[in-house]
Amino acid sequence: MGSIQNQKHENETIKPLDPEEFRKQGHMVIDFLADYYKNVEKYPVRSQVEPGYLRERLPESAPYDPEPLEEILQDVQKDIVPGITHWQSPNYFAYFPSSGSTAGFLGEMLSTGFNVVGFNWMSSPAATELESIVMDWLGKMLQLPNEFLFSGGGGGVLQGTTCINPNNFRAVSTTKANAFGLTAEALRSTIEADIEAGLVPLFLCSTIGTTSSTAVDALSPLCEVAKEYGIWVHVDAAYAGSACICPEFRHYLDGVENAHSFSFNAHKWFLTTLDCCCLWVKDPNALVKALSTYPEYLRNKASESKQVVDYKDWQITLSRRFRSLKLWLVLRSYGVANLRKFLRSHVKMAKNFEGLIAMDKRFEVVVPRNFATVCFRISPIEIGKNQIVSKEEAINNFNAKLLESINESGKIYMTHAVIGGVYVMRFAVGASLTENRHVNLAWKVVQEHANALLTMS
């Protein structure tokens, strides 16, 4: 009778993870995405839809009955793709690009497929151990001091991303004279002023490659000042950390041996898909003391043996994905050799773009380029002559207009920054499909739009 009951039961239920259905549908989506990459160059880079476009196209409620994948993929193509700003387009030069890769994608697939919740060692030992191993590998590639590695008493952990509430920190001004890097003098006077005001400075976030201009703080003098006041020094190399696996860029990290923690985002410029922020600390106990939770339902022999890392105690959230798989696949599939080649090719393209700018006297590079991001503007003499605003303001406005005109065309996508009062266009090379020909074309687009705007004004 038991078996009859089972039979009946199985007819009533659904099989959401049937291996052969998974195989069939998985192949369909792989083909869909391969075709997407083949065609991505044809789409406007910055989406051209208007706010609310999707609500007009989709039904008001979830369907009651199941719908076939074929139909859903048609809708993705018809309704979703037009609303995507194509970060994987070779003509994407905005923010910092997110460099997807086949290996990163495959690693994410494996992680999603296993779908383990690796909050502690026991919940999937491989998830914890691979993460520790890969973080040691990466730390060695970056020549981080041994104190940051597990073998040296420190350790690394993968987070989603890094962010701090702006109410809890103050920005310290930088100037062109120091290439927009934070100086020890500015740090010291800010600390002193805060102490005078009754505050307790406790954390310094120094930056290797700022978001606006990829400026670099000189770590050694900053660490010296911070040490006097007992301040924790974090080195945020979210963007530029990747480049430091190349010997010619490693000097930007000089002084990191005196910092307490270091991070970079592999999802920016390291062929790893979102999200994957690599964080190292010299003293993991500092994390554990602040973040540990140990409710009864998580207690287990391995944790009590103190022989294992429970990564839940190294992060704010409890749940965590098996992120190290994608990093492992990236490191193995490309190797140190090809990762360096990849990063260098972007730096070379950015240099090429700088060279193109230099040949057109109307344009200028505003801050020195450190990596693969060029901050530039147009500064033609005609502008500002008959304006009621100041000349600098007129130039800023013109550049903002130019950038919007370029982005509206959908041919390329760049974003802006304001550095020392100067509005700049940021040309950030970093998308995985970008080749030198795209950089050359991008420059032509910039010139064409500048010509058109100048003719009109």
Add this chain to the structure above:
Amino acid sequence: MGSIQNQKHENETIKPLDPEEFRKQGHMVIDFLADYYKNVEKYPVRSQVEPGYLRERLPESAPYDPEPLEEILQDVQKDIVPGITHWQSPNYFAYFPSSGSTAGFLGEMLSTGFNVVGFNWMSSPAATELESIVMDWLGKMLQLPNEFLFSGGGGGVLQGTTCINPNNFRAVSTTKANAFGLTAEALRSTIEADIEAGLVPLFLCSTIGTTSSTAVDALSPLCEVAKEYGIWVHVDAAYAGSACICPEFRHYLDGVENAHSFSFNAHKWFLTTLDCCCLWVKDPNALVKALSTYPEYLRNKASESKQVVDYKDWQITLSRRFRSLKLWLVLRSYGVANLRKFLRSHVKMAKNFEGLIAMDKRFEVVVPRNFATVCFRISPIEIGKNQIVSKEEAINNFNAKLLESINESGKIYMTHAVIGGVYVMRFAVGASLTENRHVNLAWKVVQEHANALLTMS
């Protein structure tokens, strides 16, 4: 000459997102995972490796040269799979299972493939708009009051997970008399004591389906008390929220109309892969006021028009993945009909397990079952007779020993809780591949190990 230069450049670089290579390797990994699901039942559910197993198997540094995918996948099989606790196994009944599905996996693939960073509307309008739409769909499925939907002035957002630092809250005790639900009386006396002590209670986290025993708080009386003191009421239905799309379970949410926010984790019991926590609030401005950041490099016309949602202001971090795609694929691929069928089949299997327990007088269900999780223990009369500890302590110890013996066998995996001083084994039905035959087998495993231990003692 330009084209010769390009040619040379392309030979120097790598092509990490070549569409045909992506297609070929993508198909390989789909097949790898389909085979994994086909064989997952054969692996020990809880990994049997020892701490440090992986460091012995992997090299000390990342490879300098690229390695082929075939080799990497062999290593995944050989070195990673043994270290995985198989959350997708049909014999997985631990914690709360993570119910993967084909549709959830495909949605994650699309999201990873597009690899957009949807911090604001502009960075990929579809990512923001689909999330808003899907959250409204889900809110309607749960019959949340309109105030929680965008159409009613509220709104929903997808987070990674929910967690609060234990130093910032206090747990309020519950008792068996109220089925371990929080009572209005206990809440009021805790609030009063805190106020007496000079504290300012400001946030109540009520729970629909606690982690230990899936107990349910009665929302209406709690909201009444909280309102008197101006306290924000959050309803955490991380596990049980899913079930409330079935009319017969919806009553557990009665009173949610008086709460301020509501959340459930679609990555637990809703066929959506990690991570996907659905959060609704009546007053999104409360989130924006607390979390908004607007640095220059993110300024754009759409944000300034105030016509769009910028989800970066609804969460702690800046970066965010296109999580709504997987939820959309789950909702469309299964429809309300099959999602209900799926949830009900698990409840039915848990009922079956309860029935099996009832037929063996040595065992008892310790707390009433609300959903698909059964908290039970063995309480044989022989235990505790000749012990130096109290009888209750002896029974607790015996159950802990029994659970460890079961889990060590690798045949099934359950975890424990301690409820009102009683050590219970938690049998949580929730893995997508679980069928009734696995539940019957699991019960046999429990009985066999109990018999063996009792014979030995």
